[in-house]
Amino acid sequence: MKKxxxxxxxxxxxxxxxxxSDAAMVLAIGKKIxxxxxxxxxxxxRLRVIAGLDPIPEAxxxxxxxxxxxxxxxxxxxxxGFPEIIREWKMEGGKEYKHFKVFAHADFLNTKTGTxxxxxxxxxxxxDKVRERYMAQLQWYYMLGASSVVLRGRVDAxxxxxxxKEEIPEDKTVTEALExxxxxxxxxxxxxxxxxxxxxxxxxxx
Numbered sequence: 001m002k003k004x005x006x007x008x009x010x011x012x013x014x015x016x017x018x019x020x021s022d023a024a025m026v027l028a029i030g031k032k033i034x035x036x037x038x039x040x041x042x043x044x045x046r047l048r049v050i051a052g053l054d055p056i057p058e059a060x061x062x063x064x065x066x067x068x069x070x071x072x073x074x075x076x077x078x079x080x081g082f083p084e085i086i087r088e089w090k091m092e093g094g095k096e097y098k099h100f101k102v103f104a105h106a107d108f109l110n111t112k113t114g115t116x117x118x119x120x121x122x123x124x125x126x127x128d129k130v131r132e133r134y135m136a137q138l139q140w141y142y143m144l145g146a147s148s149v150v151l152r153g154r155v156d157a158x159x160x161x162x163x164x165k166e167e168i169p170e171d172k173t174v175t176e177a178l179e180x181x182x183x184x185x186x187x188x189x190x191x192x193x194x195x196x197x198x199x200x201x202x203x204x205x206x
Contacts (some may be wrong), residue, residue, distance in 0.1 A: 015049055015056045017101030022046065023136035023178060030181025033188050044194050050100050053194065064123070071121040071154050072107055084112040091116075091144045097182060099189040104144050114147030121154045127164040130155075139174040 018026055029043050039047070048054040072087075079085040089109040094102060108117040118138060120130050130153050131138075141149045153164040185192075 015052075017050055017097075017103060018182070020104035020106075020137045020140040023140040026181045026185070027136055027177055030177070030184045033184050033192070038193065041196055044196050047192065048194050048196075051194065064121070067123075067156070068119070068121040072119045075108070075117070075119050075152055079108060082110075085110050085117075091141070091146070093145050094143060095179070095182070097186040099186050102144070102182060104140055106141065106146075109146075114145070115150060116141045116146040116148070117150045117152055119152045119154075121156065123156050125155070127153045127155055127162075127166075131166070131168070135168075135171070136174060136178065138168045139171055140178060142170045143175045143178050 014022075025043060025046060029039060029047075032039050032043070045054065049056050076087055079087075086109050087107065089106045091104040091106055091109070092101070104116075106116045107119045109115070110117075118134070118141070120134060122130055125133065131151060134151070138149050138151060149168045149170075151164075151166050151168050153166075155162045155164070
């Protein structure tokens with residue numbers, strides 16, 4: 001799939017529900033609802049897009065994103081000759097929800113083994129920090145039925161470029177928390193206050 005088409009599909013999908021990149025936010029929203037706390041403006045904006053109240057924001061490319069795509073391109077070369085490994089695969093499945101869809105766009109999926117490979121490029125984090133930051137997203141793949149998840153990371157900092165590869169085990173505590181949070185968001189959907197009254201930076205309240 002061409003990068004432009006894939007980017008368009010990702011943006012279109014995000015207007016319909018939660019993808020893997022939303023995993024950490026899903027956990028945070030579930031926690032806010034459980035504690036009876038108001039959602040942040042960022043959370044509200046994300047839910048407003050899914051609810052059809054706001055258009056999905058335009059994608060803004062930057063150098064780091066381009067480097068990330070280049071790392072994926074390089075990783076794809078390692079999988080040449082393996083037709084069972086498909087790049088940019090949209091995963092759907094698991095429980096259905098009334099108010100939104102749940103999906104993931106895997107960088108690579110081995111259709112024979114069910115293994116997802118997720119690529120992350122960074123110039124600011126250690127590999128341990130990358131694993132920590134994206135743990136919810138990595139567990140999201142398990143929630144959608146992946147048999148295993150491999151994290152490929154490239155740390156490009158201080159004039160050194162170091163590649164890492166690690167299989168991430170399933171963490172039932174995280175997957176169950178994700179499922180619980182999705183259930184809670186779906187259950188409370190009509191009661192969630194999505195009005196945005198805060199102003200920050202150059203934003204003005206409606």
